[in-house]
Amino acid sequence: MGRQPCCDKQRVKKGPWTMDEDKKLISFILTNGHCCWRSLPKLAGLRRCGKSCRLRWTNYLRPDVKRGLLTDAEEQLVIELHARLGNRWSKIAARLPGRTDNEIKNHWNTYIKKKLIKMGIDPVTHEPLNIQAATDHQKESSSRIADRTSSYVEPAAENNIIQVQKSSETFDSSDDSVNCSNSPPSAENSLSAGDDDQSCLIDSICNDDELMKCLWGDDQPQLDDSPWKLPAADHGNLFDVAGLPAAWEEENSLWLLDCQDFGIQDFGFDRFNEFEAVNTLSSTELADKQCKH
DNA sequence: AACCAACACAACCGCGGCTCC
DNA sequence: CGGAGCCGCGGTTGTGTTGGT
Numbered sequence: 001m002g003r004q005p006c007c008d009k010q011r012v013k014k015g016p017w018t019m020d021e022d023k024k025l026i027s028f029i030l031t032n033g034h035c036c037w038r039s040l041p042k043l044a045g046l047r048r049c050g051k052s053c054r055l056r057w058t059n060y061l062r063p064d065v066k067r068g069l070l071t072d073a074e075e076q077l078v079i080e081l082h083a084r085l086g087n088r089w090s091k092i093a094a095r096l097p098g099r100t101d102n103e104i105k106n107h108w109n110t111y112i113k114k115k116l117i118k119m120g121i122d123p124v125t126h127e128p129l130n131i132q133a134a135t136d137h138q139k140e141s142s143s144r145i146a147d148r149t150s151s152y153v154e155p156a157a158e159n160n161i162i163q164v165q166k167s168s169e170t171f172d173s174s175d176d177s178v179n180c181s182n183s184p185p186s187a188e189n190s191l192s193a194g195d196d197d198q199s200c201l202i203d204s205i206c207n208d209d210e211l212m213k214c215l216w217g218d219d220q221p222q223l224d225d226s227p228w229k230l231p232a233a234d235h236g237n238l239f240d241v242a243g244l245p246a247a248w249e250e251e252n253s254l255w256l257l258d259c260q261d262f263g264i265q266d267f268g269f270d271r272f273n274e275f276e277a278v279n280t281l282s283s284t285e286l287a288d289k290q291c292k293h
Numbered sequence: 294a295a296c297c298a299a300c301a302c303a304a305c306c307g308c309g310g311c312t313c314c
Numbered sequence: 315c316g317g318a319g320c321c322g323c324g325g326t327t328g329t330g331t332t333g334g335t
């Protein structure tokens with residue numbers, strides 16, 4: 001007996017989300033939280049699959065989503081993390097506050113991948129392309145490594161490569177499969193000794209104390225994906241900010257600012273304008289402030 | 294101006310893992 | 315312990331936009 005479809009595909013709408021659907025989803029989640037994605041569309045009056053709602057929320061509508069291009073520092077961090085973690089985008093995204101796995105994945109596939117190839121670096125193994133021909137047999141084992149768990153021990157196949165270890169200590173020991181102290185040097189988390197450019201890039205990131213503190217520090221704000229626990233409110237008063245907890249107000253002011261790009265007025269949240277008047281900091285300014293603290 | 298290729302990104306799909314019964 | 319249901323992840327596709335010819 002096969003798995004049931006996640007939703008009734010006959011009656012479910014697909015394709016791009018409309019403004020009205022976004023509005024409904026935001027309203028519902030802000031009011032009720034997302035206790036159960038499967039039943040959410042029905043309760044919210046949406047003809048969408050629960051998965052689709054979750055994706056739309058987490059990748060686009062969620063208040064803490066940071067929009068816009070990745071900064072150079074973020075990009076370098078993605079490269080560093082990819083060298084360590086492989087295509088585990090959600091893990092990588094967890095280290096970049098406000099960025100989603102989908103966004104990072106897209107950026108990787110469309111931009112970083114090509115950039116690395118241009119630099120002569122294999123985007124999969126992070127090894128220089130020119131020495132790869134000579135180490136084809138290693139590559140084969142490397143591809144296996146990509147799927148292995150951290151307990152797998154590769155038998156000394158990387159004598160000619162150095163490990164990027166500098167910032168490994170900053171990983172949580174609980175970060176699954178990223179127990180660097182126990183992980184053997186491998187193609188997916190290693191660089192060639194001859195690849196000075198890449199080493200320099202990584203070093204520049206790792207040696208940037210301010211940046212590392214900001215991006216890796218224990219006190220960095222963590223994404224909180226727990227369901228919203230807001231007091232039930234009238235739909236008409238959803239953005240009566242004064243009625244919300246101060247922490248929520250502060251945290252979500254960035255998102256409200258971002259809504260300008262989207263067209264907050266299109267949501268019918270007219271009260272935003274009053275709120276905007278007292279909020280003079282841009283998203284980037286606030287992000288900078290967070291880094292400095 | 295029209296066409297086409299490349300690019301960027303939102304969204305879909307299927308599978309694996311976790312939890313509950 | 316095993317099956318069912320759900321969520322989240324990663325790969326892939328679809329679509330709109332941009333730039334070049």
